[in-house]
Amino acid sequence: MKLRNLVGDRFKERPSDCVVDSHALTIRGGYAKNVANGIFSLYPPMKRITKKIEQIIRDEMDAIDGQEVMFPVVLPGSLWEESGRFESVGDELLRFKDRNNSQMVLGMTHEEAAVHLVREYAQTYTKYPFMIYQIQTKFRDEARPRAGLIRVREFTMKDAYSFHTSQEDLEQYYERCYRAYNRIFEKAGVPEVIAVKSDSGMMGGSISHEYMLLTDAGEDSIVICTDCGYSANMEAADNTVDNSGCKPAAELTKVYTPDCKTIEEVCTFLNSRVEESCKAVMYQKNMTDEYVIVFLRGDYEVNETKLTNYLGEKVHAAVVTEESGLVAGFCGPYNQNAKCQIIYDKSLEGIENLCAGANEENYHYTGLNIKRDIGEVEYVDVAKIQTGGICPCCGKKTITVQRGIEVGNIFQLGTKYSKSMNMTYTDADGEVKNPIMGCYGIGVGRLAASVCEAHHDNYGPIWPISIAPWQVHICCMRADQEECRNVADKLYNDLQNAGIEVIYDDRDVRAGAMFADADLLGVPVRVVIGPKNLKENKIELSTRDKRVSKLVDVDAAQDEVKALIAELFAEINAKVEPSL
Numbered sequence: 133m134k135l136r137n138l139v140g141d142r143f144k145e146r147p148s149d150c151v152v153d154s155h156a157l158t159i160r161g162g163y164a165k166n167v168a169n170g171i172f173s174l175y176p177p178m179k180r181i182t183k184k185i186e187q188i189i190r191d192e193m194d195a196i197d198g199q200e201v202m203f204p205v206v207l208p209g210s211l212w213e214e215s216g217r218f219e220s221v222g223d224e225l226l227r228f229k230d231r232n233n234s235q236m237v238l239g240m241t242h243e244e245a246a247v248h249l250v251r252e253y254a255q256t257y258t259k260y261p262f263m264i265y266q267i268q269t270k271f272r273d274e275a276r277p278r279a280g281l282i283r284v285r286e287f288t289m290k291d292a293y294s295f296h297t298s299q300e301d302l303e304q305y306y307e308r309c310y311r312a313y314n315r316i317f318e319k320a321g322v323p324e325v326i327a328v329k330s331d332s333g334m335m336g337g338s339i340s341h342e343y344m345l346l347t348d349a350g351e352d353s354i355v356i357c358t359d360c361g362y363s364a365n366m367e368a369a370d371n372t373v374d375n376s377g378c379k380p381a382a383e384l385t386k387v388y389t390p391d392c393k394t395i396e397e398v399c400t401f402l403n404s405r406v407e408e409s410c411k412a413v414m415y416q417k418n419m420t421d422e423y424v425i426v427f428l429r430g431d432y433e434v435n436e437t438k439l440t441n442y443l444g445e446k447v448h449a450a451v452v453t454e455e456s457g458l459v460a461g462f463c464g465p466y467n468q469n470a471k472c473q474i475i476y477d478k479s480l481e482g483i484e485n486l487c488a489g490a491n492e493e494n495y496h497y498t499g500l501n502i503k504r505d506i507g508e509v510e511y512v513d514v515a516k517i518q519t520g521g522i523c524p525c526c527g528k529k530t531i532t533v534q535r536g537i538e539v540g541n542i543f544q545l546g547t548k549y550s551k552s553m554n555m556t557y558t559d560a561d562g563e564v565k566n567p568i569m570g571c572y573g574i575g576v577g578r579l580a581a582s583v584c585e586a587h588h589d590n591y592g593p594i595w596p597i598s599i600a601p602w603q604v605h606i607c608c609m610r611a612d613q614e615e616c617r618n619v620a621d622k623l624y625n626d627l628q629n630a631g632i633e634v635i636y637d638d639r640d641v642r643a644g645a646m647f648a649d650a651d652l653l654g655v656p657v658r659v660v661i662g663p664k665n666l667k668e669n670k671i672e673l674s675t676r677d678k679r680v681s682k683l684v685d686v687d688a689a690q691d692e693v694k695a696l697i698a699e700l701f702a703e704i705n706a707k708v709e710p711s712l
Contacts, residue, residue: 155280170277170285209235265292321596344536393461428477464489593654
């Protein structure tokens with residue numbers, strides 16, 4: 133490919149609306165163009181990158197006996213009604229009617245389509261187990277698309293679905309997929325990706341993992357133990373609290389606390405520790421508007437995913453009215469007479485001397501002892517774990533919370549979809565059963581953007597050799613000089629004939645502009661051919677990450693380039709774990 137013919141422009145200025153570096157670089161480098169909010173067209177460099185990622189995924193899915201299929205982008209709403217998700221999924225699912233007034237949806241995930249494809253085929257145990265997968269366009273109507281290709285509305289995704297006749301067989305296959313995913317990310321040049329325990333969310337199922345690339349640009353919070361290596365998504369991490377050092381029990385006393393509505397204001401006024409305060413967070417259920425009050429320790433925050441899972445339905449921030457019986461800013465558990473559901477978080481358990489709202493304007497209680505003053509209550513975990521918290525695995529106060537980008541996920545779905553959609557098989561004893569399912573997803577464009585986020589400098593991406601748009605970038609510094617042009621042309625032709633992917637810049641531009649474009653394209657191997665070095669019969673060979681920079685003989689250039697490419701591939705392959 134001649135750079136002069138490459139569709140797409142590169143430019144120096146960072147777009148003002150780009151929050152993260154990978155977004156800015158994909159726009160600046162001529163990788164993608166915004167079409168609408170959260171919807172992008174891809175230029176040739178990004179298309180080449182995603183094509184290579186897709187091939188890595190195909191190789192690994194095929195290696196664990198996956199069979200590639202293709203599901204429709206547009207699906208009948210009746211399929212989603214069968215599973216029960218047509219109504220339960222929120223506005224992320226785009227619903228519309230066709231010209232025949234039939235209810236349709238744009239597929240955001242394809243569990244229903246997978247069951248529909250194989251439920252007639254797999255009616256006997258002899259057909260099991262099997263796994264089908266696709267790489268397909270999906271649409272999820274995200275409320276807040278952000279960060280370029282990291283969170284979009286239209287995207288390309290690999291999703292796979294496995295079908296089994298026993299939980300044991302699913303678990304064995306789940307482990308194969310777990311290892312295959314590790315290999316995919318290692319082959320793509322991001323061995324930094326870690327697997328964390330996660331919340332299954334709308335997918336359902338009991339066991340799930342997310343694959344996270346740790347980066348400050350991420351929007352997910354990842355809980356990691358620095359001692360034992362425990363890791364989990366914030367929504368799935370159990371919050372354990374040590375309240376052994378709190379004050380002893382005292383008399384319950386009502387105290388005048390004028391204009392003190394926040395926990396910080398109350399604790400400052402009462403000269404008490406926030407760790408010995410009870411905070412009220414008020415919600416309403418989406419379906420009924422019933423009030424829900426969560427009481428938790430003043431220094432903790434409610435994890436709304438945990439709360440939603442506990443309640444079995446979604447909630448929104450409460451709108452407190454006079455009729456509600458709630459006193460905003462002074463809400464507490466003692467003498468709480470409002471019509472509402474009350475939840476006590478585990479962070480309060482064991483504290484015998486709390487300050488809490490008195491359910492009266494400008495008043496709080498001190499000395500509140502929940503067991504003595506209210507009675508036996510059920511404590512549940514609905515709080516976010518914090519840095520410095522207790523590890524659920526090893527019990528040490530070694531928890532850190534980091535940011536990460538989710539680049540893949542795997543779920544043990546169980547029979548959630550096969551049962552609701554009446555997919556059955558007859559086992560060896562003639563009994564009719566529902567198959568057990570697993571599902572496994574990777575966002576292709578998001579993975580590409582995440583690699584860029586993990587591997588870039590101030591000048592552009594540093595693509596791993598395995599997914600780079602080209603393997604070699606030739607810069608001919610003086611295409612107007614015959615010797616320089618001839619050497620560059622010959623090397624370009626020789627490398628192409630050897631099956632090496634080359635982008636060749638023979639434009640009549642300044643060196644600074646040529647190198648700036650090369651940095652933005654991020655090709656791992658760079659060859660610079662200029663008159664100065666040619667006087668010594670040399671050309672410059674370097675890597676984009678600047679670890680290698682040397683002069684080589686013109687006659688040995690092709691072999692040197694091949695050797696460097698092989699070395700870069702070997703570095704990646706050395707980090708790829710064996711498959712199961």
